[in-house]
Amino acid sequence: MRLIAHFLNVGHGDCTIIELPSGRLMMIDINNSKSLPDEDVAALAAASGVSPYEFKRRGSFAYGRSWEDYYKSLLVDPYDYYRANFAGRPIFRYVQTHPDMDHMSGLHRFFFQERVPLLNFWDAAHHKEMTKDDFASSPYDDRDWLAYKALRFVGGPTYAYGEYTEHKVVKNYRGDTGRYWSDDGIDVFSPTLQLIADCDERDCYNDCSYVFKISYGGRSLILPGDAESPAWESMLRDLDTQDFVCDILKASHHGRESGFHEEAVAAMDPSIVICSVGKKPETDASDEYAKMGATVLSTRFNGTIKVTMWADGEVWVENHKGEDIAKLSQLAA
Numbered sequence: 001m002r003l004i005a006h007f008l009n010v011g012h013g014d015c016t017i018i019e020l021p022s023g024r025l026m027m028i029d030i031n032n033s034k035s036l037p038d039e040d041v042a043a044l045a046a047a048s049g050v051s052p053y054e055f056k057r058r059g060s061f062a063y064g065r066s067w068e069d070y071y072k073s074l075l076v077d078p079y080d081y082y083r084a085n086f087a088g089r090p091i092f093r094y095v096q097t098h099p100d101m102d103h104m105s106g107l108h109r110f111f112f113q114e115r116v117p118l119l120n121f122w123d124a125a126h127h128k129e130m131t132k133d134d135f136a137s138s139p140y141d142d143r144d145w146l147a148y149k150a151l152r153f154v155g156g157p158t159y160a161y162g163e164y165t166e167h168k169v170v171k172n173y174r175g176d177t178g179r180y181w182s183d184d185g186i187d188v189f190s191p192t193l194q195l196i197a198d199c200d201e202r203d204c205y206n207d208c209s210y211v212f213k214i215s216y217g218g219r220s221l222i223l224p225g226d227a228e229s230p231a232w233e234s235m236l237r238d239l240d241t242q243d244f245v246c247d248i249l250k251a252s253h254h255g256r257e258s259g260f261h262e263e264a265v266a267a268m269d270p271s272i273v274i275c276s277v278g279k280k281p282e283t284d285a286s287d288e289y290a291k292m293g294a295t296v297l298s299t300r301f302n303g304t305i306k307v308t309m310w311a312d313g314e315v316w317v318e319n320h321k322g323e324d325i326a327k328l329s330q331l332a333a
Helices: 038-048 052-056 067-074 078-086 107-113 142-152 179-183 193-202 229-238 262-268 286-291
Strands: 002-007 016-019 025-028 093-095 120-122 168-170 186-190 211-216 219-223 248-250 272-275 295-298 305-310 315-318 324-328
Touching (some): 186 229, 262 286, 272 286
Parallel strands (some): 219 248, 272 295
Antiparallel strands (some): 305 315
C-alpha cells in the first residue's frame, strides 16, 4: 500500500490529486492555465540563463522550439490528467480550500461538462459573493464561480432524464473528526468560525483556507491552501506544537512570502517543501524555507511533482519525467 500525491503544474494556482491507501481519490483545488504570464517568463528566463527575448525565440531550446514552448508543454490540464491517470474513478473528496478563483478555475468543466463523479465536497461557510461584472476584465470564467455555488449547495450537474448527481457537502473546522477522513489519516487544523468571520469582514479569504495534515507510514504531509499570518498564529495558539511536525509541506500561497510564517515552519520542520508555481520575483520565500533546512521544489521548474509515501516510511519525489528529485529513507522498524 502507498499514498501518492500529484502536485499538478497548473500555472499560477493550485491543484493536487491524492491517491489514498484506502483506494479513495482526494482532490484539493483546481486551476487550469496553459499560458505563461510575463512574470513567469522573467523568472524562467533567468533560471535558464537567457534573456526574455531569447527565451521566446524559436530554436532557443531545441528543434525549432523555444524555451517558452518547453515550459508551456509542462503545464497540465487537470481534467486531461485525471482522464489519463484515473478515468472512471469518482472523486471521493474534493476540497475547496478557499473561494479564490485561482483555486477553482476549471470547476465547471471538470464536474459539469465532463461530469466526473463526485461524492463529497468540502467547503467553508463564508459569505463571499461575486457577480458577472466582477469577471468583465478578469482572466477567469464566471461559470466556474457559478459551478462552485452550485456544488456548495448540493446542486450537481444534471444527467440524462433530468436526474441530478448527489454529493454530500461537508464543512469541517479545526479539530473535527469523522469516520472517512479519520480513516484516511486526515487531521483538520483550520479554519475556525472566527477566522472565517474575520475573512468575511475583510473581504479577503486566504485565512479561511482549509489546512490539513495527512499521515501515512509514519510520514506526513501538510497542505495549507493560502493560509497567511492570522491563520498560522491561530493554529500555533490552539494546537500542540508536536501536531505540526511534518515531512513534506506544500508551501502556503504558492511559495510567496505572505504565506511564510517562520514560527510555524520551524514547528513543522519539513524536510521537503513543494511550491505550486513558486520562485516569483520579489515575493518568493523559497530561500527562507531553504534556510530552515528544507529541500525546496517548484512545479514551475519541475513540472508536475509526484510524491509517493510507502508503508515503511520511504518517500519518493519525482518530476514530470519520472526522475527522482528527492527522497526520504524508510523509517527504522
